[in-house]
Amino acid sequence: MCARPSSRWTPTRAKSHVVPVPPPQESYAILNSLVGHIAVLNAGGTVVFINEAWKQFAREHGDPPLRAAGPGANYLAMWMQAASDGVPGAAAIHAALAEVLAGKRRRYSAEYPCDAGSEQHWFAMNVAPLEGENGGAVTSHLDITRRRRAEIGLGKNASTIQALVDSATQAIVAVDQRGKFAIVNACTEKMFGYTRDELLQQSLEVLVPDDRRGKHAGHHQRYFDAPQTRSMGLGLELEGRRKDGSVFPVEIGLSAAETPEGRLGVAFVTDITERKRRDALLAEREREVKTLLDNSPDVIMRIDRELRYRFVNSTTAKVAGIPRESFPGRTPRELGLPENLCEIWDSFLGGMFESGLPQVTEISFASPSGAETIWEERGVPESGADGTVESVLVIGRDITKRRHLENSMELRGAEVQSLAARLLGAQEEERRRVSRELHDNLVQRLASLAFDMGGLAADLPSPERTRARLRAFQARVVKVSEEARHIAHELHPSVLDDLGLVISLKALCDELADEQDIMVEFKNDSQSLTIPAEVASGLFRIAQESLHNIAKHARAKRVNVQLAHLDGGLSLCIADDGAGFDVAAVKGQGGLGLVSMEERARLLGAKLSIESIPGHGTRIDVLVNLP
Numbered sequence: 373m374c375a376r377p378s379s380r381w382t383p384t385r386a387k388s389h390v391v392p393v394p395p396p397q398e399s400y401a402i403l404n405s406l407v408g409h410i411a412v413l414n415a416g417g418t419v420v421f422i423n424e425a426w427k428q429f430a431r432e433h434g435d436p437p438l439r440a441a442g443p444g445a446n447y448l449a450m451w452m453q454a455a456s457d458g459v460p461g462a463a464a465i466h467a468a469l470a471e472v473l474a475g476k477r478r479r480y481s482a483e484y485p486c487d488a489g490s491e492q493h494w495f496a497m498n499v500a501p502l503e504g505e506n507g508g509a510v511t512s513h514l515d516i517t518r519r520r521r522a523e524i525g526l527g528k529n530a531s532t533i534q535a536l537v538d539s540a541t542q543a544i545v546a547v548d549q550r551g552k553f554a555i556v557n558a559c560t561e562k563m564f565g566y567t568r569d570e571l572l573q574q575s576l577e578v579l580v581p582d583d584r585r586g587k588h589a590g591h592h593q594r595y596f597d598a599p600q601t602r603s604m605g606l607g608l609e610l611e612g613r614r615k616d617g618s619v620f621p622v623e624i625g626l627s628a629a630e631t632p633e634g635r636l637g638v639a640f641v642t643d644i645t646e647r648k649r650r651d652a653l654l655a656e657r658e659r660e661v662k663t664l665l666d667n668s669p670d671v672i673m674r675i676d677r678e679l680r681y682r683f684v685n686s687t688t689a690k691v692a693g694i695p696r697e698s699f700p701g702r703t704p705r706e707l708g709l710p711e712n713l714c715e716i717w718d719s720f721l722g723g724m725f726e727s728g729l730p731q732v733t734e735i736s737f738a739s740p741s742g743a744e745t746i747w748e749e750r751g752v753p754e755s756g757a758d759g760t761v762e763s764v765l766v767i768g769r770d771i772t773k774r775r776h777l778e779n780s781m782e783l784r785g786a787e788v789q790s791l792a793a794r795l796l797g798a799q800e801e802e803r804r805r806v807s808r809e810l811h812d813n814l815v816q817r818l819a820s821l822a823f824d825m826g827g828l829a830a831d832l833p834s835p836e837r838t839r840a841r842l843r844a845f846q847a848r849v850v851k852v853s854e855e856a857r858h859i860a861h862e863l864h865p866s867v868l869d870d871l872g873l874v875i876s877l878k879a880l881c882d883e884l885a886d887e888q889d890i891m892v893e894f895k896n897d898s899q900s901l902t903i904p905a906e907v908a909s910g911l912f913r914i915a916q917e918s919l920h921n922i923a924k925h926a927r928a929k930r931v932n933v934q935l936a937h938l939d940g941g942l943s944l945c946i947a948d949d950g951a952g953f954d955v956a957a958v959k960g961q962g963g964l965g966l967v968s969m970e971e972r973a974r975l976l977g978a979k980l981s982i983e984s985i986p987g988h989g990t991r992i993d994v995l996v997n998l999p
Contacts, residue, residue: 410423411511419447422442448473451469465480473501477501496514498514545557546636551575595637599628599635610623665685673688675721676762677763681700682763688768721766725753728761734749746770751765818852824845872903873911876908890930898937911996919931921965922946926948932947949989952984978996979993
């Protein structure tokens with residue numbers, strides 16, 4: 373009915389149908405009762421009748437005027453003018469209308485837009501010939517504006533939905549009950565390597581690995597029978613198949629949607645290849661950390677604010693003598709640890725939960741074997757997102773040996789300091805002794821000899837008496853020489869430099885046997901080794917001190933001294949059957965003898981062993997490595 377079809381219009385495809393015979397002239401009243409806009413045309417295309425609906429539309433919109441498409445106007449010419457004006461599709465309608473009027477077409481229908489004022493309307497047009505000798509046609513126009521606007525809205529909604537779906541980072545596909553794709557988003561194209569058009573022509577099975585398609589078809593049908601929103605294949609390793617045939621791990625969420633076309637199954641697919649790689653790497657790192665923690669000699673534990681264990685390593689369980697699985701969720705008191713230890717934990721951990729600062733403490737703990745051990749415990753507070761300390765990581769190290777060593781070092785330092793003081797005193801005493809020896813003995817004798825020799829020179833007697841006096845002087849000089857040699861020997865035996873360690877030790881043994889009336893046996897198994905001077909001097913002084921102590925304290929009847937080549941080194945053993953003594957009781961409290969032997973052994977890098985039992989003699993062993 374529209375005199376000016378919209379220039380934006382593209383007509384729908386025309387269709388041919390069987391049309392009933394138009395009503396006779398007396399039935400025009402019936403046409404006026406219809407909601408469709410109806411016009412009756414004569415054989416030349418001139419409008420001879422329009423119904424009330426046509427007139428009402430023209431009155432409401434004011435354009436076109438009734439004369440433009442009312443009775444007397446040529447409807448065929450109107451469409452010809454529209455075609456001349458370049459209205460798309462107008463030429464096709466004009467041609468089809470002319471064919472109907474000429475009897476060459478039984479029926480014609482089309483849809484076209486019409487500009488009516490400020491609004492655009494859409495009409496469905498049907499043209500059918502009038503039967504009879506006069507010819508003509510009936511054209512009806514039904515306003516389908518609402519339907520077309522709804523279709524356009526749906527089209528816009530569909531575009532919006534597709535844009536939203538395409539913006540998703542997951543692959544989203546919707547399939548019907550037959551498994552045919554209805555919706556495919558851009559991520560699906562990227563993930564699987566297919567274009568959208570390729571997928572819309574295929575079924576869902578194309579994305580399923582070959583060896584799983586049979587089972588998947590059954591699962592697909594069962595899901596459509598009872599759809600629900602859920603994850604797919606819980607506990608199973610799901611995989612997808614790309615266009616190139618490669619397979620990759622996926623995670624799938626399922627849901628269903630009811631549409632006018634029927635039920636759709638919707639799948640949300642995530643490629644978890646990278647996640648699986650990260651999970652595998654994380655699991656490997658966790659295994660490494662667990663191995664490190666469980667093989668650490670330190671105790672490592674995590675304790676929460678309620679002082680309950682959240683984690684302990686295997687060393688912790690071993691040290692405590694409690695199964696590892698008994699720790700999580702329990703407190704030290706619930707595990708039956710000693711109350712004094714629990715009180716230390718309360719103070720140590722409580723301070724860190726309150727201050728948030730790391731702390732270090734030492735505790736004594738009886739091991740499962742009963743031995744007392746000393747532990748250094750270091751606590752590191754661990755805070756949550758709000759800054760509150762949620763737990764404390766405690767790392768404990770057994771420092772028992774270190775503490776014993778430190779105590780030994782302190783004792784050793786005290787002994788060395790005492791030794792140094794006594795050595796200085798002994799040195800001064802030795803100097804006084806040597807001075808007295810020289811002054812009271814040698815100097816006095818030499819002075820007396822000089823005085824007598826001066827008297828002889830002043831008053832020479834007869835030759836016989838002179839010779840006798842000179843022989844007496846000679847004897848006195850020899851005695852002075854013997855005294856000087858003895859003093860020099862005590863300071864440093866020249867025999868050690870001249871004849872070596874073996875002969876020097878033999879001489880020491882012989883001297884002890886002669887002076888103390890003790891049976892001394894010396895045995896040499898050193899196999900003529902070349903012994904460095906510092907080793908020979910050190911071993912000689914140790915033997916000298918040992919034999920001196922035997923002579924002074926042991927009251928021994930028999931002494932055995934043995935020098936031997938042993939384990940790549942040189943061994944010196946001195947044993948007696950004397951009174952013996954308590955080594956621990958005299959250590960650090962006796963004279964210089966034992967301390968000086970230990971110091972000489974230390975300087976040589978030798979191992980010194982002193983074994984003695986009161987009433988059962990003493991044995992001293994020295995083992996020094998030779999270069």
